[in-house]
Amino acid sequence: MIINQLSVFLENRSGRMHEVFDILGNVNINVSACSLADTSEFGILRMIVSDPGEARRILKENQFSVNVSEVISFATPNTPGALSKTLKILSEAQIGIDYLYGFSPGDKSFIVLKTDNVQKTIDEFQKHEMELISASELYKF
Structure with missing residues (x-):
């Protein structure tokens, strides 16, 4: 359920992300x-990314500052108010959100989420029968 996410620190100059x-x-x-x-x-x-360990190694080799952090991903219906219901679960469990981002390829939205307690977040989502997404499932999109 836990996904290793890369964070790459970039100078704010043209071409660096490329x-x-x-x-x-x-x-x-x-x-x-x-x-x-x-x-x-x-x-x-x-x-x-499809291979976080190798990506970290090769980017560091190319002089990029890279960190790996644990995030989770979940699916929610791509409908108004669906994300709000999910965020309410976290709020009621007193779980802080560091950041999130997502995409909606159709009827579902897929959200990547970093919280102040990843395992507690997983436990709460499982308790509420939320659809957790593994890294290998994300690679299919």
């Missing part, structure tokens, strides 16, 4: 989901 995707593509590593957050000086590129 370098990351070019390096990963050249070694046949697929990016299933990503998000970019930026400030005026740097950005954090968060990615779910």
Whole structure:
């Protein structure tokens, strides 16, 4: 249920993100989901990739600062209010959200979520019969 996500710290300059995707593509590593957050000086590129260990190694080899963190992913209906219901579960369990990002390829939305307590989040989602998504399932999209 836990997914290893890469966070790559990038200088905020043209072409830097292209370098990351070019390096990963050249070694046949697929990016299933990503998000970019930026400030005026740097950005954090968060990615779910097909081989996190190899991606981390090759990016570090190419002078990128890379961290691996544990996230989870879940599915929710792609309907108004569905995410709100999920967030209420976390709020009532007093689980803090560090960040989330998602995509909706059809009738379902897939959300990647980093909380202050990943295992408690999994336990709460299982208790509420939420659909948790594994890394291998994310790679199919």
